Amino acid sequence: MLHxxxxxxAGALLGADGSAAGPAIRAGALTAARRLEIYRYNVLANLxxxxxxxxxxxxxxxxxxxxxxxxxxxxxxCPSRSGDLNQFGQDWAAFLATYPHARDLPYLADVAKxxxxxxxxxxxxxxxxxxxxxxxxxxxEQHGRLRFQLHSSVRLLSSGFPLFHIWEVNQPGYGGAMELxxxxxxDHLLIHRQGVExxxxxxxxxxxxxxxALSAGAELEQAAEQxxxxxxxxxxxxxxxxxxxxxxxxxxxxxxxx
Amino acid sequence: MTHENPxxxxxxxxxxxxxTPHYQALLAQSPHVGFLEVHSENFFCxxxxxLRYLERFRRDYAISTHGVGLSLGSVDPxxxxxxxxxxxxxxxxxxxxxxxHLCWVGVNGRFLNDLLPLPYTQESLDHVVTRVQQVQExxxxxxxxxxxxxYLEFADSTIPEWEFVREVAQRAGCRILLDVNNIxxxxxxxxxxxxxxxxAIVPGSVGEIHLAxxxxxxxxxxxxxxxAVSDAVWKLYAHAVRRLGPVPTLIEWDTDIxxxxxxxxxxxxxxxxxxxxxxxxA
Numbered sequence: 001m002l003h004x005x006x007x008x009x010a011g012a013l014l015g016a017d018g019s020a021a022g023p024a025i026r027a028g029a030l031t032a033a034r035r036l037e038i039y040r041y042n043v044l045a046n047l048x049x050x051x052x053x054x055x056x057x058x059x060x061x062x063x064x065x066x067x068x069x070x071x072x073x074x075x076x077x078c079p080s081r082s083g084d085l086n087q088f089g090q091d092w093a094a095f096l097a098t099y100p101h102a103r104d105l106p107y108l109a110d111v112a113k114x115x116x117x118x119x120x121x122x123x124x125x126x127x128x129x130x131x132x133x134x135x136x137x138x139x140x141e142q143h144g145r146l147r148f149q150l151h152s153s154v155r156l157l158s159s160g161f162p163l164f165h166i167w168e169v170n171q172p173g174y175g176g177a178m179e180l181x182x183x184x185x186x187d188h189l190l191i192h193r194q195g196v197e198x199x200x201x202x203x204x205x206x207x208x209x210x211x212x213a214l215s216a217g218a219e220l221e222q223a224a225e226q227x228x229x230x231x232x233x234x235x236x237x238x239x240x241x242x243x244x245x246x247x248x249x250x251x252x253x254x255x256x257x258x
Numbered sequence: 259m260t261h262e263n264p265x266x267x268x269x270x271x272x273x274x275x276x277x278t279p280h281y282q283a284l285l286a287q288s289p290h291v292g293f294l295e296v297h298s299e300n301f302f303c304x305x306x307x308x309l310r311y312l313e314r315f316r317r318d319y320a321i322s323t324h325g326v327g328l329s330l331g332s333v334d335p336x337x338x339x340x341x342x343x344x345x346x347x348x349x350x351x352x353x354x355x356x357x358x359h360l361c362w363v364g365v366n367g368r369f370l371n372d373l374l375p376l377p378y379t380q381e382s383l384d385h386v387v388t389r390v391q392q393v394q395e396x397x398x399x400x401x402x403x404x405x406x407x408x409y410l411e412f413a414d415s416t417i418p419e420w421e422f423v424r425e426v427a428q429r430a431g432c433r434i435l436l437d438v439n440n441i442x443x444x445x446x447x448x449x450x451x452x453x454x455x456x457x458a459i460v461p462g463s464v465g466e467i468h469l470a471x472x473x474x475x476x477x478x479x480x481x482x483x484x485x486a487v488s489d490a491v492w493k494l495y496a497h498a499v500r501r502l503g504p505v506p507t508l509i510e511w512d513t514d515i516x517x518x519x520x521x522x523x524x525x526x527x528x529x530x531x532x533x534x535x536x537x538x539x540a
Contacts, residue, residue, distance in 0.1 A: 002381050003333040005412065006365040006374075013370055024377075026411040028448075030477055035410040038478065043370045050371070080369040083327025083340050084299040088371070123303035152304065196307035 013040050014076055047075045050085040055092060055115045058108060060170040070099060086123065090116060107161035114163055114200070117155035117191045121198045124153035127250040138255040144221035148214050149251040153193035156212050160186040164202045194247045206231035207239050211248070219254065269293055269320055269354050269466075269506040272528035274521045276321075277511070281311055283518040288318060291525055293354060295508050298325040301351075302343040312351065322355035322466070322508075323347065324435075329369075330389050330403065331362035331376045345397055355466055355506075357402035357435045358393070360386065360426060377412035378422040383429075390430035402465045403427070404435035407443040407472075407481035419444065420458040433465035436502070438495045439487065439510075443472050443479045456498050464502045469495060469528060470510040484513035487524060492531070499535040507532065 005024050012021035013036070025032040048071040052059050059067040074095045080088040093112035102108050138146065157163070164187050165180055188208035190201045203211070206227040213223035227234045243249040273293035276284075294315055301308050301323075315321065328340060348356055361373040376382045386403075394401055405423050417425070427434045436459060445452035471485030487495075487509070499505065509524040 001379075001414070002377070002385060003365070005377060005414065006333055006362060009374065010365050010368060010370060014368065024412055024414065026413050026415075028411070032410070034477070038409045038475075038480065039372065039374070043372045046371055080364070080371050081367060083329050083337060083363050083369055083371065084302050084343070085327070085371055086299065086302065088369075123306050123308070126305035126309075153306070193306060196310050 009039075012036050013043050014079060015040075044072055044075060046085075047080060047088065048072065051089050051092065054089050054119045055112060057115055057167055057170045058092075058096070058112050061105065061108065061111065061166075062102070066101070070096070070101065073099070086119075089119075092116065107159070107163065107166060110157075110159040110161055110163050111166060113157055113159075114167055114189065114191070117157055118198055118200070121153040121155055121191050121193050124151070124193065127151050127247065129247055130244040130250050130252075132244070135252065142255055144219065144224075145254055146220050146252045147217060147254045148220060148223075148249045149253065150211065150215050151192055151247050151250045153191075153198070154211070154215065154248055155191040156208060156215060157189045157191065158186060158208065159189070163187045164189060164200060167200065190248065192246070192248050204231060204234070206234040210234070210236070210239065211243070214249070269322070271504075271532060272507045272509060272525040273320075273322070274525050275324075275508065275510045275512065276315065277515055279515050280518045280521070284315070287518070289518070289522055291319065291522065292506060292529075293320040293322055293508075295322045295324050295510075298323040298344055298347060298356075299327050301347050316351065320354045321351060322357065323351065323353045324404075325356075325358040326373065327363055327369075327371065328358045328393065329363040330358055330360065330393070331374075331382065331386055332365050333362075333385070334365055334367065336389060336392060341393065341396055348397055348399070355402055355435075356397065356399060357404055357466065359406050360403045360423065361406045373406045375406060375408040375410065375412070376422075378415040378417040378419055380416070383417065383422060383425055386426055387430045390426065390432050394430070394432060400432055402433045402435040403430075404437050404468065405440050405444075407437070407440040407447075409447060409478055409480070411448055418450070418458075420455040424459060424463070427463045428460070434459065434463050435466045435468060436464045436498065436505070437468035437470070438498055439468065439470045439472060439491050440481060442488070442491050442494055443481050446479050452494055453497055456494065456501060459502065461502050464498075464505050467495065467498060467502075467505045467507040468510055469507060469524070470512075482513055483510050486520075487527075492527070495528070496531055496535060499532060500539070503539075504532045504536050 008020040021036060022032045025035055051071050078091040078095060093109045096102050096112050097109035162180055162184055168174060169178055188203045188205050190203050209230050210223050210227035213226045224236050271292035273291055273295055276294040276296045301312055359373050361375060364370055390403060403426060423434060441452050441455050469487045470483045471487055473480045473482040507528045509521055511521055
């Protein structure tokens with residue numbers, strides 16, 4: 001009984017079949033349809049608001065009306081799967097990639113990926129900073145076999161579009177040049193959090209590949225090989241130090257004296 | 259599980275909902291408020307800014323957690339992932355109160371993320387009582403359940419809402435978070451006597467009261483939490499305090515969030531009323 005009622009009501013609100021819930025509702029001064037309409041409005045406004053909070057740049061690019069329409073389609077196709085609204089919207093990029101009305105904005109799905117990465121990074125676990133003293137106790141000849149652990153907030157994203165600049169010009173208060181240079185090719189981005197502040201950085205392909213290899217669990221030597229394949233001049237020492245200082249790399253395993 | 263109903267420890271007077279637009283003003287002014295209430299799910303994250311701020315506020319204020327997503331009334335199995343995150347938060351924060359809503363928010367794995375009303379039937383009552391007990395057992399502590407606002411009544415309902423709320427608390431061994439604004443909204447929307455609702459609630463069973471603003475849509479009242487508490491709700495609140503005692507009271511404001519001072523003004527108003535009623539009762 002309760003199951004039938006909840007199923008019919010949820011179906012009516014998500015637009016599958018509005019008629020099934022009607023008889024379950026006491027009409028009174030208002031029709032059952034009007035009462036359902038209020039709930040439908042609240043549900044859509046809530047979920048749309050959650051999406052807009054996570055995806056402000058997508059909304060800035062497409063405008064409020066477009067966003068609203070697309071979001072309502074999305075809510076029906078990819079409904080929320082959690083009572084925690086922070087979990088809602090992971091599939092937004094995949095939805096936009098095939099959304100017919102967004103065909104003229106081929107970079108939009110990548111923007112959504114970037115914003116989801118930012119959202120995840122913001123909520124990821126904290127870590128203590130890298131223990132350099134511990135590293136100095138490892139014999140240098142063993143360094144190549146170490147596995148470096150990235151901060152939980154690290155996300156690595158590559159795009160065929162100038163994603164960083166697209167993101168930048170759509171930030172509130174941005175005062176720089178609005179022109180985008182589409183000829184420069186794509187971006188390799190690092191999204192990470194230091195303390196509580198999430199930031200986005202453009203990396204050279206070699207550096208990006210190095211971090212990606214580390215995140216896949218590669219040993220330092222293998223990761224360095226992949227980076228040097230991309231750029232024989234890659235400054236491994238410098239980048240490694242920088243990554244440690246910015247809490248991108250927070251730990252290591254694999255030394256024999258552990 | 260305790261079936262006694264002691265006064266909520268560490269909780270006095272009126273509190274306000276903790277919302278991000280007020281973080282800086284709260285830290286700068288350190289105003290005196292009875293307690294701060296957070297939406298549990300906003301702190302389900304593994305780390306980062308939300309938990310950092312919460313840790314900071316916990317140093318100066320008593321904190322209660324208020325869940326919107328556990329879906330106590332749903333026929334779906336309890337979401338163990340959700341419950342686990344709630345327990346992690348509660349164990350870490352040790353809040354003065356933990357509350358949830360007497361509603362369902364999703365079914366068949368699909369979530370609407372809205373506080374949807376139950377049909378008030380024996381079946382619903384048995385179901386919710388079992389669920390509340392499961393949650394209390396899992397968390398290892400008593401919870402409060404809140405009466406929700408609604409824009410419809412189900413044809414199947416056989417139990418008046420106030421009896422349903424009272425029965426859930428008595429049978430599950432939980433306490434009630436009595437939302438006086440929701441009682442007003444439902445009384446107008448469904449044509450019942452709000453005073454009679456409050457008179458049906460057992461003194462001692464209410465651990466917290468919520469106050470908020472609604473919006474009049476012309477044909478129905480909508481519980482928007484987007485304006486000041488109305489005069490009608492203040493009157494009802496005075497009646498509730500007279501009957502139920504000086505219950506810790508929260509001012510909720512979730513949309514069109516005003517400056518912190520406006521919220522503190524509402525909390526002061528609740529405090530004055532609590533003091534007046536306490537003086538009259540003495």
